[in-house]
Amino acid sequence: MNIDAKLGLDVFKLDKEPHIVIAQEVCATVCTNRACLYVCPADLYELDDAKRMTVNWEGCLECGTCMICCEPRALTWSYPRSQFGVQYRMS
Ligand code: SF4
Ligand code: SF4
Structure with a gap:
């Protein structure tokens, strides 16, 4: 099973508030x-139309x-609250 297939098994339970906040002025x-554009294994960072990082x-x-x-x-980062966030499946 390749990495994309493995990641496809994961389940995400979303909280209302983001657990990563970007200080745009920085x-x-x-x-x-x-660097964030290149290091995230899930490729979650991108620039919007106004060139702001998201x-x-x-x-x-x-x-x-x-x-x-x-x-x-520039990042305020915390783990999601208990019961929220990614839930890894091993098989
Ligand atoms: S979050 Fe902002 S400061 Fe941090 S690496 Fe990305 S662009 Fe640079
Ligand atoms: S913590 Fe989340 S957003 Fe940051 S690099 Fe890892 S997967 Fe990407």
Whole structure:
């Protein structure tokens, strides 16, 4: 089974509030490499039409990579509340 098929087994229970929040002013004024666009294994970061960074947090795998790679510390990141977020299926 390849990785896409494995990820397709996961279930997401969505909370009302995002568990990742982007400080837009930091992205726009400090960031030089936009690392978040390249490191997320689920490819959840993208620029909107106004060139503002967005994250589709609903599909987050909770790996923490974006938080670590965002050198300007523009992300407020927490795990989803108990009972919410990704639920991994092993087979
Ligand atoms: S790496 Fe961090 S500061 Fe840079 S665009 Fe992404 S979220 Fe913004
Ligand atoms: S925690 Fe991982 S899966 Fe979630 S948005 Fe960040 S890099 Fe992507």
